[in-house]
Amino acid sequence: MAEKKRVIIDTDTAGDDTISILTALHYFQVEGIMVTGGNVQFDQQVENALYTVQVAGKNEEVPVFKGYERPIMGLGENQHRTVEDVHGKDGMGDSFFEKAINSPSEGHAVDYLIETVHKYPGEIHILAIAPLTNIAMAIKKDPTIISKIPHLYIMGGTNNALGNITPSAEYNFYVDPEAAKIVLHSGIPITMVGWEMCTQFSIMNDQDHEDIEALATKGSQFFKDVNKVVMKFNKSVHKLNGTTHPDTLLAAVAANEQIMTKSNLYHVDVETAGELTRGYSLVDVNNRLERPKNVRVCEAIDQKAFKEMVLEVLGAII
């Protein structure tokens, strides 16, 4: 256990976030989980995170902290756009699981992150599988953490490809582009896995789902439950023949960089001001802008290896 890397997960726990958390719990020493506003109602997300930790049997070890419920520029009564149509009303494929045993820990997620980074300087890797509000706010509150974070893995944005929430934007960047901008310009070493990696390399088709079901573990049953709604959504909206697993792919890449068969360092930025392009991620593949290369962008995945990792994770939860 001792040699596992320490990570903190930042999640808007719904759907694939759960499998991502299970993956991280399997491969990392997860210090804690931060919840941020995103996919579905905030308190439901907190509950989903707690329940997922419980499924993995890590109740005693892994605290869950509440963070920012809304994007930086979420004003007054305006709610940001949640996506219950993708993940089900409870964000768990309409499984409506029983209430988790644990409650969220005291204190704000951002203070927990700042404190933990200072406690283990250079050791806390961050897995960001949600809008980047919490991470941006931590950086702003205490910029001295920047040099103490060895790496930040972000599921978000696209690399010159179609978005998922609008044609020009991926959901996590779209919900809080100001946060994404703060994080991308922070100086923290970043690896980004964009939405197009997920549509190309993370899809689980019917055969894959059968293979997982054949595991017949608590993990495989949980996987089946939470993916019910997203399967239908992907077929009708994204014209995809299977379920997508962006957050799980991010955790797998962080756990085993070898499955990332192609990547490059590029200048990456995010649009906050456009009329049609709020949340658009600019990836300067040909270095036309000659700006600093701040993000390692994942460009290909060994899909088979990824699936083996998922099978290993789900098979181990018995």
Place this chain on the structure above:
Amino acid sequence: MAEKKRVIIDTDTAGDDTISILTALHYFQVEGIMVTGGNVQFDQQVENALYTVQVAGKNEEVPVFKGYERPIMGLGENQHRTVEDVHGKDGMGDSFFEKAINSPSEGHAVDYLIETVHKYPGEIHILAIAPLTNIAMAIKKDPTIISKIPHLYIMGGTNNALGNITPSAEYNFYVDPEAAKIVLHSGIPITMVGWEMCTQFSIMNDQDHEDIEALATKGSQFFKDVNKVVMKFNKSVHKLNGTTHPDTLLAAVAANEQIMTKSNLYHVDVETAGELTRGYSLVDVNNRLERPKNVRVCEAIDQKAFKEMVLEVLGAII
């Protein structure tokens, strides 16, 4: 003493901030002072705040907290625009006072604000005489403080008048328009004293300065020292024949609303996206947009009463 209202001051302490603090210390029960990035270098501002409290002889009572050094969207190495040309290199009219006895208190200003508002619900009035970063960040971190803040007095913006840092914007709104937007839309009851109130009603001409000097107190000497540089700046840049006291005017209005001889409730908002108008404050005087009226805007001041207040404050510091 017991009947004085509790306030917390948020300041980028330089020049007129100091006289504003003295004014607040005279008329209010000042619980604490928060420093935010603005006029001059941050640590100099903290030092200026501590020194000002010392001048008032309130070292033992009034803690100073460090807050956000930079605007919400201040990215990477970009500094926001400081204005040493207005206030002198030290922000104190190039007086280069000796170091203050006290040091800033432990903890982040924003956590101090949140804690204190919850400690005295409905009692903590806020005087905002700086970019609104700290206040916005407090609201975002804990929106439950909103309903517990009875009133927020803001020096900032303009009411359909020329700005001071650009033609379209006043400095405090310009430095952090995202913060201003968050605060204006928060639902907290707000009184705004804009820059045009200061150019019309807060100017101290040569006679006024002589009257203050005639007080021959420690307070009057301090006033003379900190206003050396701004006097020249106002004449050359703003074509104003005297010193301006926006922050002091704000504190005076908060202490004695009677000196505000005209005010109205309007819809007020701030531009964040314009090419020429970043930080512009929209004040919908004729209600053309038919949006909620969220700010009481100060439209006229009893200038004589204001000056008497300043004389009282400076005369009492002996």
Place this chain on the structure above:
Amino acid sequence: MAEKKRVIIDTDTAGDDTISILTALHYFQVEGIMVTGGNVQFDQQVENALYTVQVAGKNEEVPVFKGYERPIMGLGENQHRTVEDVHGKDGMGDSFFEKAINSPSEGHAVDYLIETVHKYPGEIHILAIAPLTNIAMAIKKDPTIISKIPHLYIMGGTNNALGNITPSAEYNFYVDPEAAKIVLHSGIPITMVGWEMCTQFSIMNDQDHEDIEALATKGSQFFKDVNKVVMKFNKSVHKLNGTTHPDTLLAAVAANEQIMTKSNLYHVDVETAGELTRGYSLVDVNNRLERPKNVRVCEAIDQKAFKEMVLEVLGAII
């Protein structure tokens, strides 16, 4: 007659445009009139222009040309905002005058303008009392006219004051800010009379209306007719006690610059990108931006002299 200056008028003929046209017809050699989209339905405006020329008895001399019906960025079916509430359904105070004898002349207004400027190089002054679409499009189509236009008088924008169509914008700049931007940056010598000049110096109160009525001319009757609706609108919306005459003031200033008792050369620009500030006119009174001074901005009017001019114009139409 020979010594009168040549002008071309660009108008969205409704309400005060008519009195402005009468004023120009009185004091200038009006070569022609161009109509642009603005106040009310385009064909109604053309009709209003023709009828106004007829009232002045200049049917034979002054052609009316149809120009751009819609702003540069008026897309697809989107109509720009017309203001029948200000000027009446017909733009003539709901007077529903009989049809004009003349018809508009053949050819596009912009081609007429380009041709005429080349025909009388250095002689054609332009009076712009409408959105600046036609003038911008002429400049873009043939930039060589720029150096041949001695002066352009614009009714539009505000000088750091409240707008009339939104809090931040005056109507003519708001309807087509891209056109305003093209014109302001063209290099043509410009005098601008902003909306705040009109609310301060062009207002005709009840006594003024009585004085005009006492003329008992065809001109005074026409004035009375077209101002019926705007009188009510100004009282209810702009809290103004009388009728405003922005376009007439512009023509009067052009005819007799002596009535402009204060003016200065400033850098003037217009916002096209803001969320709240589309059409905002930046006037850099204190030269904070240190950009080229491109516009002479009218800052005060001899109101008495202006009214005498109006009385002279209306008295002469018998």
Place this chain on the structure above:
Amino acid sequence: MAEKKRVIIDTDTAGDDTISILTALHYFQVEGIMVTGGNVQFDQQVENALYTVQVAGKNEEVPVFKGYERPIMGLGENQHRTVEDVHGKDGMGDSFFEKAINSPSEGHAVDYLIETVHKYPGEIHILAIAPLTNIAMAIKKDPTIISKIPHLYIMGGTNNALGNITPSAEYNFYVDPEAAKIVLHSGIPITMVGWEMCTQFSIMNDQDHEDIEALATKGSQFFKDVNKVVMKFNKSVHKLNGTTHPDTLLAAVAANEQIMTKSNLYHVDVETAGELTRGYSLVDVNNRLERPKNVRVCEAIDQKAFKEMVLEVLGAII
């Protein structure tokens, strides 16, 4: 000859524009050519267009008209971005051909277009291989042409892919996004061939160039000359192993829609307001915005058929 479709070409003649013009001259009844500001200096482009027509031996038949030299929002002295690095100083691979025999025709390109569309209602197809300034300005000047243009073929934009002038934008849309917006929203039936079609399907590698050279015609020699500089540019900047022929591909698609093996009708729009995304083309492949489908977007090409067309065109110029 009689059964050939009538077209008008709008071009910023440099590099591949010339081969595109030769292609159009081969397959269509080209009524005329309009030049717009774009790739290189305007007068050089006009010269290049004239010379290209001469190469094809159509001097007597095909007039060349000068249009807008600069984008709609090209202000004052600001030049738009020309790309001599891509096409050579003369836009012809630094071939510095002798001066063309013909001169451009009298009249403005936009008036020529309007007149010709009205002359042959429903017959004039437009090939747009340049920034869309001329076409937008024609639409604005006379919207009644819209219903008389049967089809507009546009080389421009990208379909959720990397741009060529910035990461987010293709050159033609980037130079004049306001024009692109006007055209896309006009209601004219449009086929768009984006930059990613060109990098995927229009590339001519060394073998292709040898095949062309083997034709040993005046046409093949001309092709060789004009492609000298772009070959090097594509290798170093776009990492492409060959020359790209976006404009020729557009003409080929218009001449023979069968080579377009995949296409779909989508909502397409262009960003004008973004900080990083000016000129970005939004293509709503999954109809997430549920807006009108206004553009048929080319999604695949029969590359072999395309090359055969080019060989046929160049082989016929002897």
